[in-house]
Amino acid sequence: MTWFMHLSSRDRAIVVGVGILALLVFGWLAIWRPVTGYHADEKQNYIRASGDYDFVRQSLANMPVQKNTAAEQAGDQGGSLRQTAGQAARSMGLAITRLQPGEEDSLTMWLDSADGGLLYQWLALIGQRYDIRVKNISVSKNEGQGTVRVQVTLVRGGA
Secondary structure, rough: HHHHOOOOOHEEEEHHHHHHHHHHHHHHHHHHHHHHHHHHHHHHHHHHHHHHHHHHHHHHHHOOOOOHHHHOOOOOOOOHHHHHHHHHHHHHOOOOOOEEEEOEEEEEEEEEEEHHHHHHHOOOOOOOHHHHEEEEEEEEEEEEEEEEEEEEEEEEOOO
């Protein structure tokens, strides 16, 4: 700090001014811009997710319910959750890659490559015919394949 005291008053004023300017630029670049940019990005993500949700909701509402399909005959109301959901999925052409029983009579299923339309038809079918509900679902797009990767947890009844 002794070097600062040896400067002339004019040079000290310039050094202090440059220091204040550097702090302002640092504050702008390191704090203000990231915070405001994050808010704008998250707003766009929310708008995009809202549009996706509306599309899925409308698609499910407009989806015709197929009657007398092979999936209806896949299992009866008294069958186990694993057997009923698994047979219905296989009869609709969905390939289950992994099954895991869960707590409270739930079943988690993984489908690595499923057609999105068939997936929604299967979920609607098991919900209407067998009273099997989705407790949790994770769907991600398989790039370049036109299919989706799904992890879904199913429960019987309205749970």
